[in-house]
Amino acid sequence: MSTAQVIVGVSGGVDSSVAALLLRDAGHPIAGLFMQNWADDGSGECRAEEDRRDAVAVCGRLGIPIHFRDFSAEYWSGVFEHFVAEYAAGRTPNPDVLCNREIKFRYFLDAARELGARHIATGHYARLAQERGRWRLLRGRDRGKDQSYFLHQLGQVQLAHTLFPLGDMPKPEVRRIARETGLPTADKKDSTGICFIGERDFRSFLAQYLPAREGEIQTPDGRVLGRHPGVFYFTLGQREGLQLGGVRGFDAAPWYVVGKDVAHNVLVVDQGSDSPYLMSTRLWSEPAHWIDGAPPAARFECMAQTRYRQPEEPCQVSIDESSGALEVVFARPQRAVTPGQSVVLYDGDVCLGGAVIAATDAPLERRLREAAA
Structure with a gap:
């Protein structure tokens, strides 16, 4: 003791x-x-x-x-x-x-x-x-x-x-x-990234648990540009690791991940960091957690972040009475809102709570959802 x-x-x-x-x-x-x-x-x-x-x-x-x-x-x-x-x-x-x-x-x-x-x-x-x-x-x-x-x-x-x-x-x-x-950690570098991965390559680490499964890299209209080692190694908005380089018939602009069709193992890419395929104005979440124990109202306006260190954005939040899940509508389009990440809600400096993002109205995600329905 x-x-x-x-x-x-x-x-x-x-x-x-x-x-x-x-x-x-x-x-x-x-x-x-x-x-x-x-x-x-x-x-x-x-x-x-x-x-x-x-x-x-x-x-x-x-x-x-x-x-x-x-x-x-x-x-x-x-x-x-x-x-x-x-x-x-x-x-x-x-x-x-x-x-x-x-x-x-x-x-x-x-x-x-x-x-x-x-x-x-x-x-x-x-x-x-x-x-x-x-x-x-x-x-x-x-x-x-x-x-x-x-x-x-x-x-x-x-x-x-x-x-x-x-x-x-x-x-x-x-x-x-x-x-x-005189603390011995005074000049120690801040740790970054995920603690259990450390300085090693993320894809190599994840491959130990999710073996590579090659598939096609396509444009949003279905043109095949190359191959990928597995859609789960990539996230929305990612630029690195695509190994596309210059593609005949396209501008020299960089390519970004704009969608993942897991069922068909297809990675979808587009050019430009502000591609319309990366943009969404609405998200739906898993059941939310509230720091106060309950939400401020069934429907309210606040600020939200969908990534760490992202500038907060004004939004309107609606809560599903039966499940506790959220529908969040942003005042302006948001880039690369990613299922699996968290949407965290704020009233000024006060953190209200948040939830895991389940889906968005981004164009490709909406298309895949409608195709599966």
């Missing part, structure tokens, strides 16, 4: 390091906890061991105890199996959203409670506020680093037991504090 009242999730990065420092200096009895979420697959690409060493060094520098928990089995069943299934279905999942809901704010929170702590803390750039007895999740003050998008599946219980020490801070200030305090 720990005597710490706050357990900080120390990841071996600068953000969680400074979060722990700030809480310690504020007088909180704290301890760190390092989570192993991915079992080493022998490729040597995973940074988990380096991150573990850095987490230990940070806690040593701060003079706080550190605990260790292996959540790799929970991560596999709660996050990774869903990740692979979504790609197999031709969708593009967001594992960070699931990791927060299933691992960091479920199993980590449970572990902290078992250690006797009342709160957990992380290095996320987000803020909390309480209004009329309800917790609200707010955007981080540094809009360029705001991570509320990834936290939209949290609820009242999780937020009541969570601290976000970096919520009011800009990232350069976090780096400055780390350097001045």
Whole structure:
């Protein structure tokens, strides 16, 4: 049993390091906890061991105890199996959203409670506020680093037991504090991409779980341009990896993925990053999650993001009474809205909640839906 009242999730990065420092200096009895979420697959690409060493060094520098928990089995069943299934279905999942809901704010929170702590803390750039007895999740003050998008599946219980020490801070200030305090992670690069893939090639990694299945690359009107290794290796709006080059009879403009016909294993491409085939004004979602426990109304206007760091866009939201799914209509066309990703809703700085995108009215998607009906 720990005597710490706050357990900080120390990841071996600068953000969680400074979060722990700030809480310690504020007088909180704290301890760190390092989570192993991915079992080493022998490729040597995973940074988990380096991150573990850095987490230990940070806690040593701060003079706080550190605990260790292996959540790799929970991560596999709660996050990774869903990740692979979504790609197999031709969708593009967001594992960070699931990791927060299933691992960091479920199993980590449970572990902290078992250690006797009342709160957990992380290095996320987000803020909390309480209004009329309800917790609200707010955007981080540094809009360029705001991570509320990834936290939209949290609820009242999780937020009541969570601290976000970096919520009011800009990232350069976090780096400055780390350097001045001599934290060993002060100049460590931020991790990017998906944690279990690391620096290795995404397609090679996914091929271990979804074997290559070659098919045709076609234009929207059915002209064959080349071959692809598998439609699930690509996502809407993607330009890289098509290996089309110059195509006789077409301009030299780059090609972009504008549709995926999974049933016929066809990848559809068009020229121009603003191709009309990439545009949609309406989406339908899976059942939504509401941070407050309920939506603000059955029909309302707000702002929405369909990707992380995308500028927020005005929209109108309608909720299906029976399923809880959303219909979101945007004031202007949106580019590459992708099934499997999340639509996250905001009222000013307040994150209302969100849902997984199920379908859109993009031209090719609509055509495939009508053909299958």
